[in-house]
Amino acid sequence: MAKQEDLFRDVVSHAKEYGFIFPSSEIYDGLSAVYDYGQNGAELKNNIKQYWWKAMVQLNENIVGIDSSILMHPTTWKASGHIDAFNDPLIDNKDSKKRFRADVLIEDFAAKLEDKAQKEIEKAAKRFGEAFDKAQFESTNQKVIDYRQRQKTILERMAKSLENNDLADVKALIEELEIADPDTGSKNWTDVRQFNLMFGTKLGASAENAMELFLRPETAQGIFVNFLNVQKTSRHRLPFGIAQIGKAFRNEIVARQFIFRMREFEQMEMQYFVPPGTELQHYEEWKQKRLNWHLALGLGAENYRFHDHEKLAHYANAAADIEFKFPFGFKELEGIHSRTDFDLGAHEKHSGRKLQFFDPERNESYVPFVVETSVGLDRLFLAIFSNALKQEKLDDGSERTVLSLPPALAPVKAAILPLVKKDGLPEFAEKIFNDLKFDFNVISEEKDSIGKRYRRQDAIGTPFCITVDHESLSDSSVTLRERDTMKQERVSASELRRIIDEKVNMRSLLEKI
Numbered sequence: 001m002a003k004q005e006d007l008f009r010d011v012v013s014h015a016k017e018y019g020f021i022f023p024s025s026e027i028y029d030g031l032s033a034v035y036d037y038g039q040n041g042a043e044l045k046n047n048i049k050q051y052w053w054k055a056m057v058q059l060n061e062n063i064v065g066i067d068s069s070i071l072m073h074p075t076t077w078k079a080s081g082h083i084d085a086f087n088d089p090l091i092d093n094k095d096s097k098k099r100f101r102a103d104v105l106i107e108d109f110a111a112k113l114e115d116k117a118q119k120e121i122e123k124a125a126k127r128f129g130e131a132f133d134k135a136q137f138e139s140t141n142q143k144v145i146d147y148r149q150r151q152k153t154i155l156e157r158m159a160k161s162l163e164n165n166d167l168a169d170v171k172a173l174i175e176e177l178e179i180a181d182p183d184t185g186s187k188n189w190t191d192v193r194q195f196n197l198m199f200g201t202k203l204g205a206s207a208e209n210a211m212e213l214f215l216r217p218e219t220a221q222g223i224f225v226n227f228l229n230v231q232k233t234s235r236h237r238l239p240f241g242i243a244q245i246g247k248a249f250r251n252e253i254v255a256r257q258f259i260f261r262m263r264e265f266e267q268m269e270m271q272y273f274v275p276p277g278t279e280l281q282h283y284e285e286w287k288q289k290r291l292n293w294h295l296a297l298g299l300g301a302e303n304y305r306f307h308d309h310e311k312l313a314h315y316a317n318a319a320a321d322i323e324f325k326f327p328f329g330f331k332e333l334e335g336i337h338s339r340t341d342f343d344l345g346a347h348e349k350h351s352g353r354k355l356q357f358f359d360p361e362r363n364e365s366y367v368p369f370v371v372e373t374s375v376g377l378d379r380l381f382l383a384i385f386s387n388a389l390k391q392e393k394l395d396d397g398s399e400r401t402v403l404s405l406p407p408a409l410a411p412v413k414a415a416i417l418p419l420v421k422k423d424g425l426p427e428f429a430e431k432i433f434n435d436l437k438f439d440f441n442v443i444s445e446e447k448d449s450i451g452k453r454y455r456r457q458d459a460i461g462t463p464f465c466i467t468v469d470h471e472s473l474s475d476s477s478v479t480l481r482e483r484d485t486m487k488q489e490r491v492s493a494s495e496l497r498r499i500i501d502e503k504v505n506m507r508s509l510l511e512k513i
């Protein structure tokens, strides 16, 4: 555990030290759970967006992208259910004065039971070796069965209590399970209360006439209210999708773990509109497609798992998370929801407009059903960044810090490094820079020894370093060093564009999906 905490601390400090992520308005001591992306962070984030956008919009003939506004008519949030139901159940510890999400305390308790079951499985796997039959063991070992049954009972009871808004029972469950404040061990809890997560704001110049608005808590509603506009102007028939990347805002009760849970964050969402009755088939397909998209990044299949929801949101008839193994354990990275016709149906009712599709095959009009994929851009950034950060021991006994980002996502694709700041080497380096800059984000660096410059580029994840030396002037060759292998080869400067492109282009990533 201590090791995981160290790793996470390294991630946070590395992100700051190398210009990826800064606390927002830091000169005023920052703003809790709000962060700014620095020069390298903004590049990495843009590249992640591009990977998502191209995979969604460019590779799928029937998906289009939009960019809707953050401020929306307030009835949107009445219709969507956010005003009435976008709440988190919160509980305070009377001794530590800390506030927690009651459902998260219970879910964490339940997750520990699953960890115990996994330990039994691992122990048995070691004991039985090759002959181990995991499925048989899981279905017959009494300890594993008991742990899982207890977990199921707890989660089902919580889901039922939350659905019925029986907050007294949520508190009773916390007390029965003897859940303590994870930091202090205190079990002295207040009652559970509901807390709406939307940020309010006002539109208008005078206080009397101002209209109460909300900063959108999800980008999805911007897609729903534009369903007809897009369907008519794109002329797509069902099934078709609308994708969007944009900011969302939530007044999170427990905003911890760096950029994992923020109050201002970005979502990449896609709503797939389908004929009623086909939604669960599309839902299963999108679960798999989205997992494949993540796997193509090469962060390791063992770091992902599905978590099917027991407790469904007010709009869903099926829902699952893709969880990722962050430095603090498996947590939600992306949500895939079958949202039924809830949203379009509710907007029809509240707006009085028909939000339907005429299906020529069925010869009828209906409100489409929706399958949604929704991934947090910042969370994905954290997954990629923390997975990439490595301390390596080298053959000569020294150590290096390397950020092994997927090359297509790296902020800087190549650094051009003249060996010395004289004898025409900077001028030669500049020529290379001026050629490569049209295709890639490249930088030129003259300061410090070549070793130090390599280390700095390793730390920001630059896939290639190009060293210009005296030989370059006579035969136009340069030394090309690759980040992960640290192998160096002599290549002609005229070959650079092709070699770099082969390694860093987005196409190679997209082809793996």
Ligand code: GAP
Binding pocket: 217, 218, 219, 220, 250, 252, 259, 260, 261, 262, 263, 265, 266, 267, 269, 332, 333, 334, 335, 372, 374, 375, 376, 377, 378, 379
């Ligand atoms: N439109 C559906 C929706 O918003 P969600 O599960 O609440 O569903 C989707 O959010 C994704 O947005 C999550 O899987 C997560 O990656 C990201 N997300 C949600 N709240 C977040 C927060 N406070 N900070 C960072 N990312 C967040």
